[in-house]
Amino acid sequence: MSKDPRKPISLTLRLTTDAMLTALALGIYFLEAQLPPLVPVPGVKLGLSNIVTLFALFRLGPADAAAVLLARVLLASLFGGQAVSLLFSLCGGVLCFLVTWLTRRLLSGKQIWIAGILGALAHNTGQILAARFLIRQNAIFAYLPVLAVSAVLTGLFTGICAQEAVRRLRFPPRLS
Amino acid sequence: MIKTRTWLLLLAALLLAAGLFWWLGSRRNSGSVVQVIHDGQLLREIDLSDVREPYEFVWEDDAGNRNRIRVEPGRIAVTDANCPDRLCVHQGWLSRALPPIVCLPHRLMIQWKEASP
Known part of the structure; x- marks a missing residue:
């Protein structure tokens, strides 16, 4: 629940803002992909580009956040060149978005970090489901506890980043 | 608004809860038989306690996806792969405490065989 009074922004400003956020998220995504894996467990990563989705959700609204997320996921797998990664990103991203969207009503501007954690948990759950679908072995669910611990830590980090961004940035400018 | x-x-x-599940999961397997599974189908079943000499074998599919698997007395690992992230190689030897070795891009998995009830 944003504290800003919901002043409208022009459609052009909204479009350019969403496009810019998508570009930012893509850049962050590929930058993060250059980092060596923190732990040799599939699915464990910082998820830095979720900062942008969280920012869009809490500052602009669900429609803009969904647009930024979907555009980023599609473009990333288009440039990345792996069809499998699209499945994982979509399953994780959509579930993450739904959960953060639903919890947004329960949270104040000082609790965006909680949305970060819950979103990361949902993201990893979605990825596990995709992996279960791919590999067709229930033993893959053994990854859930490991991924849950990692999701709490990385989600806390990205959530705090998003919270600070929402608090400090006066962007996009509102029409008066 | 719920309190912080x-x-x-x-x-x-x-x-x-996650820690507890992890701990319980790591205690469950006591056998020495591992399964190499591709796309839900069992490729090989190896009893690691029967292995005397270390050996390697290569799994490869029609598309050229390849994983080199090393078997030593009591342990097994993926030592080489041509998947993009090579996480299966980085996971090292199959551990009892951690989840199975998976190579998601190749849909390959190495796990402990569940003890039959």
Whole structure:
């Protein structure tokens, strides 16, 4: 629940803002992909580009956040060149978005970090489901506890980043 | 609006539950038989306690996806692969405490065989 009074922004400003956020998220995504894996467990990563989705959700609204997320996921797998990664990103991203969207009503501007954690948990759950679908072995669910611990830590980090961004940035400018 | 303290409590409970599941999961397997599975189909079943000499074998599919698997007395690992992330190689030897070795891009998995009830 944003504290800003919901002043409208022009459609052009909204479009350019969403496009810019998508570009930012893509850049962050590929930058993060250059980092060596923190732990040799599939699915464990910082998820830095979720900062942008969280920012869009809490500052602009669900429609803009969904647009930024979907555009980023599609473009990333288009440039990345792996069809499998699209499945994982979509399953994780959509579930993450739904959960953060639903919890947004329960949270104040000082609790965006909680949305970060819950979103990361949902993201990893979605990825596990995709992996279960791919590999067709229930033993893959053994990854859930490991991924849950990692999701709490990385989600806390990205959530705090998003919270600070929402608090400090006066962007996009509102029409008066 | 739910208080931050409530959220922290929920979070702690979640971490505890995850840790507990992890611990229980790592205790369950006591056998020495591992399974190499591709796309849900069992490729090989190896009893690691029967292995005397270390050996390697290569799994390869029609598309050229390749994983080199090393078997030594009591342990097994993926030592080389041509998947993009090579996480299967980085996971090292199959451990009892950690989840199975997976190569998601190749849909390959190495796991402990569940003890039959």
